[in-house]
Amino acid sequence: MQRALQARLVLMSIQSEQTNIEHFDREAERYDEQFNLSVEIDRHRLPFLQQQCRQPLSGRLALDIGCGTGNLAYAMASEGFAQVSIGFDISFGMTRVARRKTAHLSSCQFAVGSVVAIPFADSTFDVAVGSAFLHHIVRAVDALREIYRVLKPGGVATFNEPCAEGYRFVEFLLRSIQDAGVPDPGIESYLDYLVYMRVHEGDIEALEAYPLPDKHIFSFAALRAMAAEAGFKDISFGLSMGFSPNHWQRYMAELLTAIPGQPESLKHGLSLAKRLDEIIGKTAFDAFPIHTQLFLYKD
């Protein structure tokens, strides 16, 4: 790769990391409440993931990548999936919340840094877990290389990420609501974001230019290709917990309650989403998962 281009990519990655740090530091204290997250949910998530994993999703040392407020790292340690679980995140604010929550649990520790340069030796972890971190990384393949490096041979990594196939359906839903004549600036700006991500996927400069920490909505093919480039030969996709067949209704409720002072559009959007759930919710969820769960096995 030419030197100038390489230097530009490094600079872009640093800028993107800064955007993430500022965003998640700002959101940290209200993050769990805002997204309805808790260690309880992740206690249930682990057996759900284990069912789909071809080998034990457990071991002596576990890494929770982009751990946020630490729920998954906490559950790994407290449910016996790991003797020691390490949550790792670029946002000091997020890890501060995580540390506070797990202060009583010495088997759960946290470190701050970027997944494109994980500060642990090769072949350290038996298992790596995570949730929704990869789409924040401009050069996502660099993160996957690092995950491959720090996993022990025979180890497994699993995490969920937004996927393009499901989001096309979200785009369709939102356009249907617009077509129904509901004026909604929230929906418009969200649609702008979805279209931007779709049109510019793979164009690192354009993705970096977008002023949000979210940088990708991956297609299955893109995830598979990146994981293979990072060294994983054995890759599979599964279901991510948290997006139930009733997802559409809740999704619309969240989206619409985010827009103050529009009770009519809220009512209309909710009834439309309820109807969509009734008619196609389950089918749509099976056919178009919004997040997919990756399982990456290291030889």
Ligand SMILES: C[S@@+](CC[C@H](N)C(=O)[O-])C[C@H]1O[C@@H](n2cnc3c(N)ncnc32)[C@H](O)[C@@H]1O
């Ligand atoms: C959408 S949040 C998910 C948090 C948590 N995993 C959860 O599911 O609640 C994404 C997390 O990835 C972290 N993150 C973003 N870029 C990162 C990077 N380069 N290295 C490590 N963590 C990063 C953010 O700070 C944030 O906590």
